Every structure is written in structure tokens, then in C-alpha cells.
Amino acid sequence: MCATYIRCAAERHLGRESMGTLMQATLPACREELLARYAGSVQTVYLDPPFNTGKRFEMKVRIGEKGYRTGAPSMSLPAYDDRWPDRDAYLSMMRETLTLARDLLKKEGTIFLHIDCRMHAHMRLLMDEVFGESNFLNEIIWSYQSGGRARTYFPRKHDVILFYAKSRSYYFNIKAVPIARSEARSNHMKRSVDEDGRVYRSIISAGKEYRYYDDEPAYPGDVWDDVSHLQQKDPQRTGYDTQKPVRLLERIISCSTQEGDLVCDLFSGSGTTAVAAANLGRRFLCVDQSPLAIAVAGKRLSQTTNGRPMGVCYDVEAPCGEDDCFVEAEVFPAITSYTVHLMNYDSVEAREAGITGLDAVDQWSAGFVQGDMYRSCVASVRTVGTPALCSTMEMPVCAGEPCIMIVDIWGNRRFYLPKRRY
Ligand SMILES: C[S@@+](CC[C@H](N)C(=O)[O-])C[C@H]1O[C@@H](n2cnc3c(N)ncnc32)[C@H](O)[C@@H]1O
Structure with a gap:
């Protein structure tokens, strides 16, 4: 596996x-x-x-x-x-x-x-x-x-x-960046209501009246x-x-x-x-x-x-030490979809820190690789709202070889071809 x-x-x-x-x-x-x-x-x-x-x-x-x-x-x-x-x-x-x-x-x-x-x-x-x-x-x-x-x-x-x-x-x-008109900033001005019932503050400077309507936006x-x-x-x-x-x-x-x-x-x-x-x-x-x-x-x-849907491209240097990783994952092909399981992840960093299994994984996704381009279809990401990772995900059949990508808690991004189950 x-x-x-x-x-x-x-x-x-x-x-x-x-x-x-x-x-x-x-x-x-x-x-x-x-x-x-x-x-x-x-x-x-x-x-x-x-x-x-x-x-x-x-x-x-x-x-x-x-x-x-x-x-x-x-x-x-x-x-x-x-x-x-x-x-x-x-x-x-x-x-x-x-x-x-x-x-x-x-x-x-x-x-x-x-x-x-x-x-x-x-x-x-x-x-x-x-x-x-x-x-x-x-x-x-x-x-x-x-x-x-x-x-x-x-x-x-x-x-x-x-x-x-x-x-x-x-x-x-x-x-494009209106802010709320602050009471504090305008309370040194005279408050009045115009003929249409709109509230404004005014100040006279050099003989000219300046009006600031309460319902008009102010700017920073x-x-x-x-x-x-x-x-x-x-x-x-x-x-x-x-x-x-x-x-x-x-x-x-x-x-x-x-x-x-x-x-x-x-x-x-x-x-x-x-x-x-x-x-x-x-x-x-x-x-x-x-x-x-x-x-x-x-x-x-x-x-x-x-x-x-948000597409993001990544341009990332591959981490070293990948040969020391041990990842268990398998993919079950069906006619219109693939089911992908991630069972285990073990890396040098995880071993050194004493962290076992999927606890060292923070995000993973499943998708397809064509040439050296990986495209993800489904992803599971740990958040405060969803702390558990999905260990099984289903994805539609697309062009390329089924592939998974793992981001561990050190930020390493690694790609693997899961074991095919027929
Ligand atoms: C002050 S932090 C940016 C914080 C960011 N504005 C935020 O909201 O999270 C500065 C960032 O610059 C990055 N950095 C420092 N030197 C760099 C370099 N030579 N090339 C690329 N990134 C660099 C650091 O890794 C760090 O993440």
C-alpha cells in the first residue's frame, strides 16, 4: 500500500x-x-x-x-x-x-x-x-x-x-473606501436640517459655508x-x-x-x-x-x-529528504469516479518530533498529475471548525494519473501516486 x-x-x-x-x-x-x-x-x-x-x-x-x-x-x-x-x-x-x-x-x-x-x-x-x-x-x-x-x-x-x-x-x-462619519469628529460643527429633511453639520470658513451630510460617506x-x-x-x-x-x-x-x-x-x-x-x-x-x-x-x-471556486497556482521548491517518507495511500477506480484513501504518513521530521500517523498532516488533496503538473480536485484541510481530516475522498475521473498531495505541519508539500486497487 x-x-x-x-x-x-x-x-x-x-x-x-x-x-x-x-x-x-x-x-x-x-x-x-x-x-x-x-x-x-x-x-x-x-x-x-x-x-x-x-x-x-x-x-x-x-x-x-x-x-x-x-x-x-x-x-x-x-x-x-x-x-x-x-x-x-x-x-x-x-x-x-x-x-x-x-x-x-x-x-x-x-x-x-x-x-x-x-x-x-x-x-x-x-x-x-x-x-x-x-x-x-x-x-x-x-x-x-x-x-x-x-x-x-x-x-x-x-x-x-x-x-x-x-x-x-x-x-x-x-x-472605494468609505468610512462611517464619526460623531466625535463632527460634533464641533453646527447641526442643522435642510429643506429636504437631511441632517448636516456645517462650518463657516473665510465666509464660505461647508456642509457635511450625515447620510453621505466620509473618507479616510x-x-x-x-x-x-x-x-x-x-x-x-x-x-x-x-x-x-x-x-x-x-x-x-x-x-x-x-x-x-x-x-x-x-x-x-x-x-x-x-x-x-x-x-x-x-x-x-x-x-x-x-x-x-x-x-x-x-x-x-x-x-x-x-x-x-478559487483556483490557486503554486510555484514551490521541492523539499529534500523525500526518500525517507513513508506514505500509505490507495486509489479505487470506478467508471465515473475514484475513491482515494490516505492511511499513514511518516517523515524524518515527524519521527524526530515523535509525531505519528496523520497527526503530522495538516492538509491533503487528491487530483491528477499530467507531465509535472498536479491539479487537485478535492481537498481536506484541518481548521478549528473541521479539525479532523477526511481519510477517504472521492473525485471525478479526469485526464492524467491519480495523485495525492500532502502538506505536513512543517509546510512541506509532497506528491505521491497512491497504490492502485482494481
Ligand atoms: C512581516 S512578514 C509578512 C507578514 C504578512 N504581511 C502577513 O500578514 O502575514 C515578512 C515575510 O517576509 C518573508 N521574507 C523575508 N525575506 C524574504 C526574502 N528574501 N524573500 C522572500 N520572502 C522573504 C518572511 O518569510 C516573512 O514571511
Whole structure:
């Protein structure tokens, strides 16, 4: 019943049309490929890079069904390393990334660079250098309540998002991001009712009356204090350190793109940009060096169908050590469908961590392989709502050889031909 390991160079998951691509690669390594495929075709880039914090970041993963039901067992795995030999090494990585982002953008495109007080001044100068001072649009302050309580200086409660255009013919639509008109902001104004019964606040300045109707939307300024940071118990939380809220990305994407446009994130982490883009009907190109990041992003996307089937392409380096895996899976062909069973999974990582059987599997799917392209038809993903994996799945007959793909809790993606039962 032992399944045969195979390599697949590309993956396509569910959905007939692909909404986007998740690419696992380090930026210098995929630069040429990105330029060859996407130069001049991206409408908006969002970048949330490492901030030169000198820290290592982790992801908390839940183990098996019990881990999802109760939160334990779980373990922390390395997600990414934000330690740099010196500031120049960091700045040189950022200069290369910003140059790549500029070359990927369309003429009408814009870029949002998320940064904190550590590197903000350097990034402002670097953005001026790469995009041109005259293409600066905003320095957005994202102000939040969470974070530490410093006593030797004021607590640091904001990030900065630098917003630049690629050229003067950029696209921007503030009307796409209305916000509630706040009582607090308008209660210094005189409240009146007009001849049609509509309530408005007014203020007279330089002899001119300005009216703000209560039933008309207001729009954000460059200080955003209405998007909260993810709280400890927020259901959006994936366990990936430094995850940003979907609402923040939805605001950025809504005002800077239109339906069908391509949004790019070159440090995509847990996939917040991909989720927000998919929610809004935009296509996405998300890159991250971490297999865990790609696994968690894929998992979030599999739950973000928004009423339509979501296709996702993956471009992932194959993990090493596959020869040491032992997978038991079988497929029963029938006339119009196949039934696939996954019985056991054992890998070097699982053995070292003392995790047995399907507890080491976080997601699996069944589909078909043609050449080196895998297309999934059905998938089972552990979530808090559905902690148990289906060990048996049925799929329609399609072209190619029946194949399964396993994503383990370390984010490794592996493909196997299940044993055929006639
Ligand atoms: C601050 S996190 C992004 C968090 C993300 N915005 C979210 O909401 O989850 C930065 C990400 O950049 C990735 N990264 C760092 N250096 C990279 C590189 N050279 N190439 C690709 N990804 C990189 C890290 O793996 C990490 O996931």
C-alpha cells in the first residue's frame, strides 16, 4: 500500500480559473523569473518586509485533530529570521526589492511599503530614490492600541505605510473606501436640517459655508485609527508572527485597484494580501521564502471561496529528504469516479518530533498529475471548525494519473501516486 513519491513542478488547486499564484522562493532567486512573467503587469504592490528588528519569528502550529480542538498539542516552528549583519545589508536587500517592485508595476500602478519607526526614515529616502520624490503620495499612519507599555519613552503605537505612484498617471479611487462619519469628529460643527429633511453639520470658513451630510460617506485621511491590530483571540489569527489584518489590506487594495487587477506582495507571510485580493475579486501574486508561510496562505485561501471556486497556482521548491517518507495511500477506480484513501504518513521530521500517523498532516488533496503538473480536485484541510481530516475522498475521473498531495505541519508539500486497487 506504500505510495510512490513523485516530483511536480507546478500545482493548480480547485477552481477552473486561477485567482492567483503563491510562490515559495527567496527574492534574489526568483527575481528574473518574476520579471520575465510579470514585468509591467502589476497594478498594486504591498510590501510588509522584515523591519530589521534583530529577531527570529515563529509560527505556532497545532498538531493533529486534538491540537485543533483544544489548542494542544502545538509547537513553535521557525518562520523567518530578521537578523542582518548590519544596516547596510538590510538596506541593500530593500533597494533590490523596491527596484524589482517598480519594474513589476504598470505605469498606472502604486506601491504601499509597510514599515515601523526603526527603518522608516531610511525607507522614505530609499523610496524617493527608487520611485522619485515627485511620486510620493502619502505617509499613512496606521495607529493601533495593542503593543507594549514603555516607561522610558512614549509607547510606540503606530506603523507607517509609505504610498508612492510609479508615474503621474496612477490609478486611485478614494470613493472605494468609505468610512462611517464619526460623531466625535463632527460634533464641533453646527447641526442643522435642510429643506429636504437631511441632517448636516456645517462650518463657516473665510465666509464660505461647508456642509457635511450625515447620510453621505466620509473618507479616510492619512491617519488610520479605525483598523484594529489583530487581538490575541482574533479568529483571523493563523499563528504566523507579524500577520496583518485583512481589513487593512482590503482598504489598500480597494482604493488602488479595480476588479481583475493584479496585486503583488513580495513578503506575503501568512497570505493576508492574497486573502484580501481574493475577497475583492482581484488576482494576486504572492511570494515568500518560507514553506510554512505558503502552506498557511494556501490554507486560508481554501476557505476564502467567496461563493465561487478559487483556483490557486503554486510555484514551490521541492523539499529534500523525500526518500525517507513513508506514505500509505490507495486509489479505487470506478467508471465515473475514484475513491482515494490516505492511511499513514511518516517523515524524518515527524519521527524526530515523535509525531505519528496523520497527526503530522495538516492538509491533503487528491487530483491528477499530467507531465509535472498536479491539479487537485478535492481537498481536506484541518481548521478549528473541521479539525479532523477526511481519510477517504472521492473525485471525478479526469485526464492524467491519480495523485495525492500532502502538506505536513512543517509546510512541506509532497506528491505521491497512491497504490492502485482494481
Ligand atoms: C512581516 S512578514 C509578512 C507578514 C504578512 N504581511 C502577513 O500578514 O502575514 C515578512 C515575510 O517576509 C518573508 N521574507 C523575508 N525575506 C524574504 C526574502 N528574501 N524573500 C522572500 N520572502 C522573504 C518572511 O518569510 C516573512 O514571511
